[in-house]
Amino acid sequence: MWWKTLGLPGRLFIILGMLTAIIIGIGFGAVWHAYRFDSMMNRFVTVDVAALQLSREIETELASQKGFATYFFLDGNVKWLSELAIHRMAFENLLKRARDLPLSEDMTALLDKIQAEFEDYVRGKDQVIELYRSGDHESGERLHWGVREKFFQLTEDCRMFRRNHEQKILQSLDETRSRARQTTGIVIALMALSAVLTGLLVFILFSQVLIPIQRLSRKAAHQNENAAEKPGSDMRLLSMQITGLIEDMDRTRTELQQSKQLLMNSEKMALVGKLATEVAHSIRNPMTSINMRLFSLKRNLELTDIQKEDFEVVAEEMRRLDNIVRNFLEFSRPHKLRKQKVDIAAVIDMTIDLLAYRLELHSVSVQKSVGRGLPLLDGDPELLKEVFVNLMVNACEAIENGGEIKIRAEEALIESMGRAVIIQFSDNGPGMSEELQAVVMQPFETTKPDGTGLGLFIAVRIIEEHGGRLLLQSRLGQGTTFTITLPAAGEESS
The missing domain is CATH 3.30.565.10 (Histidine kinase-like ATPase, C-terminal domain)
Incomplete structure (x- = not known):
């Protein structure tokens, strides 16, 4: 097997190369996911939510026109007609704003239908008002009932316009959750592969580096005892030289660690800070947005018991992921003071x-x-x-x-x-x-x-x-x- 023909440097190089590739892949994947999520959220906020808000305003403004002709019939006060004109103008302005949105063909056709029905409704309503003004209350009342049917149909079309936008938002949210699940699955798979490679790396280090070094140390200690029994032997001299070298190395290493501890800590904190920054911006912010959307959906939707249970499971998993990220960030805290x-x-x-x-x-x-x-x-x-x-x-x-x-x-x-x-x-x-x-x-x-x-x-x-x-x-x-x-x-x- 080709693996057995490789030396220790080659095996370590391959394993470290694979781990590096996985880390880089996770980093690029996180950046790509953040970019896609940001684009999706921008479209969601600037287009879908704005369209839904506008459709609700259209529905509300239409409902606000109800009753003014009846009020005019009851007391003859023309102020009701002025109020009606204001709401009509507002409704027409909302329809013009809706046409500026990037609507589908079906939504555009529905908007055209609402426009035509509104114009027909306005003409009928004006005829009713003219009959009331002329004193022909009986004819005006009969025509008024027909106009009400047009109003109810127009109201239903406006409600359908709003529901279509709500359905579009739900579809966008489903797409976001699906992509989040896919990304999570990929990250988990890569983390599992990283764990396997790390275990293999540890095994190689122990079997081919640490254990041989330990055996050599025990052998050196045993030879040191033999040299002590035979003064003047070459082994005793070699042992003394090795012991002195080890002591010098330990002393030099201690002094070096003391003088350069700050630089080592700075490098360590730099690596931890860089990784923590990537985690915070690439994972925690999207997680927060997802939590907000889950809370908004749970509060605004009529959910069954099964759906509520699903929401709780998702929310609990999001809290668990947040705890993992927070625990990682806590790793960068310094040790206690040694006063x-x-x-x-x-x-x-x-x-x-x-x-x-x-x-x-x-x-x-x-x-x-x-x-x-x-x-x-x-x-x-x-x-x-x-x-x-x-x-x-x-x-x-x-x-x-x-x-x-x-x-x-x-x-x-x-x-x-x-x-x-x-x-x-x-x-x-x-x-x-x-x-x-x-x-x-x-x-x-x-x-x-x-x-x-x-x-x-x-x-x-x-x-x-x-x-x-x-x-x-x-x-x-x-x-x-x-x-x-x-x-x-x-x-x-x-």
Whole structure:
């Protein structure tokens, strides 16, 4: 079998390629479905709903013309005729508006019939009114009964016009539900295939990578014990070298993880934010629209018990899907704080050292002004460093080249916190408009083509979890300043 002839890299490449293709396919399918759904909803709102509303207005306006001739017969007041003329004109205007809609041939023919019947009805009604005016009440009353039959027929045709539009809307909704079911089935099938491929990938990794490594580790440990019994042997020397190498690697890895934890977290949050954005816009918004339509249908339609039960099943499944999406979004939340005594000046220095290459790449200089004897803070130095890195990276990207970042830290006495430390990051970049400042700290709001909109939102949350606050000040053409206020160790913000 050709699969057995492949090496480990080839097998991993094929499986990862298939998983990538499935993910890309799901993404393109979601975009296509969202586009089709948006087009369908635009047509539904701009054409079908508007036509239904207009048909209801036509029916209502026709009903409003009833009774005016009788009122005129009873008291002879011409104001009833004026009211009748107003409603006739309104009815004719509605018919003209209906002709501007993209109607089918059957609907156009029905509208022509309504127009002709209305004109015939108006002529008969005018004859009745003239007879009443001339005093021939008996002839007018006989003719009036015939006109009423025309009115009832006209009313039935208007009602049929409205019902046809209602039926068209129901057909559109059925089509939407059918496409949603098809899309759901495809996504479930692709997810099942992804699960199978993931299981195969895990099996290969365990059987051909992890288990052999574990055996090698046990063998190395066993050889280490033998070497200890025979001092001076080559095996003991090799074991000592391997052990020293492993210790050096562990120590280097620990230091690297500590110094680059922020970058790893930023990349992780970027991936999660990007995927969460796709999920929210491609799945949650259509789900919300479907829920609204289900609620509207359930409220407005006369349903049987079986139909009500079907509606409840659909609604429950939609709630379950919503919970799945919400649980996925919760995955991007950071871990709990690991508080300790923090020297904020040292955190600032570590941040500058960590970003030295990026600052040099963007030709950005840093001016630091840190007060002496700043009080220690109760906080997580890694998370605080994450906030500082985020603010400085944003400043570098905003300044582009040849700019300057000023960092200032000083002690202050804040009424709501007591002793506190204020840290400011200022740049001479282009600044932000008031509209952008109002939303820039909200999740998934970004001005970067490849951004996720999570950086500042997470920074605000981290500072608030430390009992502090993060404020933004910016003006177009005058740069941007972020001010962080954190309570000193032993102080509690109110």
